Amino acid sequence: MLDAFLAGAHQVFAFDTLIYMLIGSVAGIVAAAIPGFTVTMAIILTLPLTFTMEPLQGVSVMLSVYVGGYTGGLISAALLGIPGTPSSVATTFDAFPMARGGEPGRALSLGVWASFFGTVISTIILIVAAPPLALIAVKLGPWEYFSLIVFALTIVASLVGNSLMRGLIAGVIGLGLATIGPDPMMGRPRLTFESDILMPGLPFLIVLIGIFAISQLMGEVEDHGKNDNKGALIPDVIEFKTWAVMREVLMHPVNLVRSSLIGVFIGALPGAGGSIANLLAYDQAKRSSKTPEEFGKGTPNGVIASEAGNSATAGGGLIPMIALGIPGSAVDAILMAALMVHGISVGPRLIMDHADLAYGMFVAMVVASLMMLVVCVLSMRLFLRVTDIPKQFIVPTVMICCVIGAFALNNRVTDLYLLGAIGLVGYGLKSLDYPLAPLVLGVILGPIAETNLRRALMSDGDWTVFFTRPISAVLLAAAVLSVIFSVRSVLKMRRKDRPATDEQDGD
Amino acid sequence: MTNGAEKSAAAGASAPAASRARTEFARLVSYIVFGTGSVYLSLRAGELPTSRWEPLGAGSFPQLVFGVLAGLCLIAAIRAIIDIRKAGQLDALGEALCSWVKVRRISFALFGLLVVYLGALPFAGFSLATFVFLLISQLMIAGISKKTVIQSVIAALIFSVGLNLLFAEVFNVFLPRGMLFAG
Numbered sequence: 001m002l003d004a005f006l007a008g009a010h011q012v013f014a015f016d017t018l019i020y021m022l023i024g025s026v027a028g029i030v031a032a033a034i035p036g037f038t039v040t041m042a043i044i045l046t047l048p049l050t051f052t053m054e055p056l057q058g059v060s061v062m063l064s065v066y067v068g069g070y071t072g073g074l075i076s077a078a079l080l081g082i083p084g085t086p087s088s089v090a091t092t093f094d095a096f097p098m099a100r101g102g103e104p105g106r107a108l109s110l111g112v113w114a115s116f117f118g119t120v121i122s123t124i125i126l127i128v129a130a131p132p133l134a135l136i137a138v139k140l141g142p143w144e145y146f147s148l149i150v151f152a153l154t155i156v157a158s159l160v161g162n163s164l165m166r167g168l169i170a171g172v173i174g175l176g177l178a179t180i181g182p183d184p185m186m187g188r189p190r191l192t193f194e195s196d197i198l199m200p201g202l203p204f205l206i207v208l209i210g211i212f213a214i215s216q217l218m219g220e221v222e223d224h225g226k227n228d229n230k231g232a233l234i235p236d237v238i239e240f241k242t243w244a245v246m247r248e249v250l251m252h253p254v255n256l257v258r259s260s261l262i263g264v265f266i267g268a269l270p271g272a273g274g275s276i277a278n279l280l281a282y283d284q285a286k287r288s289s290k291t292p293e294e295f296g297k298g299t300p301n302g303v304i305a306s307e308a309g310n311s312a313t314a315g316g317g318l319i320p321m322i323a324l325g326i327p328g329s330a331v332d333a334i335l336m337a338a339l340m341v342h343g344i345s346v347g348p349r350l351i352m353d354h355a356d357l358a359y360g361m362f363v364a365m366v367v368a369s370l371m372m373l374v375v376c377v378l379s380m381r382l383f384l385r386v387t388d389i390p391k392q393f394i395v396p397t398v399m400i401c402c403v404i405g406a407f408a409l410n411n412r413v414t415d416l417y418l419l420g421a422i423g424l425v426g427y428g429l430k431s432l433d434y435p436l437a438p439l440v441l442g443v444i445l446g447p448i449a450e451t452n453l454r455r456a457l458m459s460d461g462d463w464t465v466f467f468t469r470p471i472s473a474v475l476l477a478a479a480v481l482s483v484i485f486s487v488r489s490v491l492k493m494r495r496k497d498r499p500a501t502d503e504q505d506g507d
Numbered sequence: 508m509t510n511g512a513e514k515s516a517a518a519g520a521s522a523p524a525a526s527r528a529r530t531e532f533a534r535l536v537s538y539i540v541f542g543t544g545s546v547y548l549s550l551r552a553g554e555l556p557t558s559r560w561e562p563l564g565a566g567s568f569p570q571l572v573f574g575v576l577a578g579l580c581l582i583a584a585i586r587a588i589i590d591i592r593k594a595g596q597l598d599a600l601g602e603a604l605c606s607w608v609k610v611r612r613i614s615f616a617l618f619g620l621l622v623v624y625l626g627a628l629p630f631a632g633f634s635l636a637t638f639v640f641l642l643i644s645q646l647m648i649a650g651i652s653k654k655t656v657i658q659s660v661i662a663a664l665i666f667s668v669g670l671n672l673l674f675a676e677v678f679n680v681f682l683p684r685g686m687l688f689a690g
Contacts, residue, residue, distance in 0.1 A: 165586065166583070183565035190555060190569060214618075218618055396640065404670065404680075407683065411681075420625050423618070424618060431611075433530075434537075453568065457561065
């Protein structure tokens, strides 16, 4: 084992590999900072460049893009309020208010450090506990998966913002949007009205960019002229307080470890990636906080939870991939494809046949997270040169980046029409105070829920199996408890608000 | 004097109530739109043929989802009506709508420009369409002066022709080419 570890480390620490990884790290951060550019897209663009490299070198470069990408999403989430990637949706909840509240440097540093520690914790778990965790993940059948999605959907209840009802409506609209297009089991077109635009379905990325980015950009130029005192989207002076923030992150060990563990677990489940981990970690941090009312207003706990959660999925996703040959996410599938191009079959025998490669990947993960940290700490100011750019340049240019991101996904101009339409709907919903996060969650989880529900009922038509299989029953019970807990918190907050209102009325 | 003060206090108290009523009315309209749409989509999903191979057909899940959405919208609409009645008079709706649009005039103009840009993209090509979009939108937000015109032309050139070259040469992503202009 030690020999294999050292052999892997030797390859990763080769000078050219480190240089390629550094370029990959910067590319990942920059790509993910552009709204609409996902980590997956950055990795896909990297894949052809790694064909001429050694297998471990190629995978190391892709891992550095991966780790850098998870952090890059933080930049636009914190500074523009637009999640750069689906994995940074929850990051906008607190990092953006914190940045808007005059602490953009602190928001970014918190995110960077939380991402770093999240990745390191997930890599340690990957090395130590890969086999047992992967075994649990692989035992989940469609019943457990459906129950897991039901549990994840109950998160909607705590993401509803000002109104439980509007949050639920937004979540169900998301589920409904996900049903447009080909049916996930048989490929039969549904609710497409024979329109070429709707025939392939609504790509998740288009919905995400439209709902978050276009509506946010339209909101940025509202009441133009009166808001001139707000000036640029990003303040002129950004104080990062790197080391003070590092201590601050370490002062929240429970939140950091819990969020990282959630990220590892979610990452290890095939299909569930950073987007779910980000929201779930945030949700759990809010629920276990003594001051949940501070969430959404720029609390450091929110930033730490969301960033540690999404970054930890990078290590978690590698667990089933390395141990069982099952990719944990689309990115892991691309990593698998890269290894297969080099003639390496990924599966249980990977550790036995190519131990140096497997352990080299563990080392590469740690090196990639260190590189991300160094790149961010040293050159975050360089990335933030956008601070000098006034709103009239940022808003239309980011809009163009969104258009490019939406187009590059499938090279379809028709996707751009969808982007415009969804953007307008998103702006309307935002104006009417509908929370947008549940809608996006619904779009992500809808197809997974439907596929697993139908798969489960195809294997056994009996509905009671969902309650008789132990893991499924536990997940459903957790979902019920989650709803009860959320409703209780809403009622509690209302009761808290009422005396104050009554007093005011009395005055 | 006292009468005047009382009147102004009453007007002050009724203003937020009226504003709340107007907001709730706007939301009520959205619940009706979503509710009606979901009933229609649920019916359309029900028309999809069932499968011989599985208990749930292609239409079952959408039917379930849109059914739930219709139910939620109905509950929300009833609550909105109760809130509107509680809040009191629903006056000056047209005026409120006008001021709502006025505040967001640049946002809507930007969106209108985006629609025109997306429509022109297949004909004019990425570089030309983006250049024009960026130039107009930047000047629309910043206002027209000698300085902003020069800045906007430079920025529009960089982010239209420059971005096109970057994506084509570095990322091998080819942005839309126009029928009238290939760039």
